Amino acid sequence: MRIDVISLFPDFIAQCAAFGVTGRAVERGLLSLHAWNPRDHAEGNYRRVDDRPFGGGPGMVMLIDPLRASLAAARADDPAPARVIYLSPQGAPLTQAKARELAGQERLVLLCGRYEGIDERFIEAEVDEELSIGDYVLSGGELAAAVVVDAVARLQDGALNDAESAVQDSFEDGLLDCPHYTRPVEHALGAVPAVLMSGNHAEIARWRRQQSLVRTLQRRPDLLDEAALSKADRKLLDAWRTRQAG
Numbered sequence: 179m180r181i182d183v184i185s186l187f188p189d190f191i192a193q194c195a196a197f198g199v200t201g202r203a204v205e206r207g208l209l210s211l212h213a214w215n216p217r218d219h220a221e222g223n224y225r226r227v228d229d230r231p232f233g234g235g236p237g238m239v240m241l242i243d244p245l246r247a248s249l250a251a252a253r254a255d256d257p258a259p260a261r262v263i264y265l266s267p268q269g270a271p272l273t274q275a276k277a278r279e280l281a282g283q284e285r286l287v288l289l290c291g292r293y294e295g296i297d298e299r300f301i302e303a304e305v306d307e308e309l310s311i312g313d314y315v316l317s318g319g320e321l322a323a324a325v326v327v328d329a330v331a332r333l334q335d336g337a338l339n340d341a342e343s344a345v346q347d348s349f350e351d352g353l354l355d356c357p358h359y360t361r362p363v364e365h366a367l368g369a370v371p372a373v374l375m376s377g378n379h380a381e382i383a384r385w386r387r388q389q390s391l392v393r394t395l396q397r398r399p400d401l402l403d404e405a406a407l408s409k410a411d412r413k414l415l416d417a418w419r420t421r422q423a424g
């Protein structure tokens with residue numbers, strides 16, 4: 179998978195992707211990252227990349243032409259078709275399902291806005307979809323782009339080892355993860371749940387699934403509504419409710 183990032187801070191994404199799973203995915207050739215800086219494509223001796231907003235108001239808006247030239251440079255570098263994604267608070271929410279969809283793409287171009295954003299005409303002409311990593315405003319789209327890079331990199335075949343893919347799997351079914359424990363068994367902060375020490379793997383799997391279901395019910399009931407629960411899942415939730423009521 180190839181990801182091109184258009185950003186005024188090209189090193190930012192390269193640094194974010196240089197560590198851990200994403201760094202390994204790049205090393206293994208599962209993912210290639212390329213950065214394009216609109217300032218390199220800006221005209222005039224001030225090499226402007228932004229200007230005042232028409233209609234007045236505070237802040238600056240990123241100019242069309244340096245962005246357009248950056249995208250053209252990315253396409254000239256590799257003719258492979260790409261999905262152009264603009265990271266902004268006005269975008270559709272990034273979910274694990276969306277990350278899975280993007281991870282299946284051959285190529286993404288991630289457009290990072292600064293200031294108040296970019297000229298709407300460029301969005302209409304060149305952007306395939308706007309994505310938001312959450313309902314908050316950041317000083318630039320770079321952190322949001324780094325989140326997308328991380329989320330899709332870990333979904334590339336061969337990116338995760340067995341332990342890491344276990345984490346991934348626990349979120350794949352749309353539920354929250356169960357609690358985790360490690361040494362020591364006894365600690366001033368409490369003991370490890372006995373079931374995890376039982377060696378009874380069926381019982382352990384049952385307990386973990388029940389914990390995921392209950393946590394999701396308690397913390398994110400919206401996710402529970404969307405999750406496709408099995409009959410066994412419903413029985414686990416009912417058993418917990420009964421125990422709570424008792």
Ligand SMILES: NC(=O)c1ccc(NCc2ccccc2)nc1
Pocket residue numbers: 265266267291292293294295296309310311312313314315316317318319320322
């Ligand atoms: N929630 C997000 O995903 C996000 C993305 C970018 C961003 N800041 C850059 C920007 C500001 C205004 C308009 C367009 C882009 N803040 C938050």
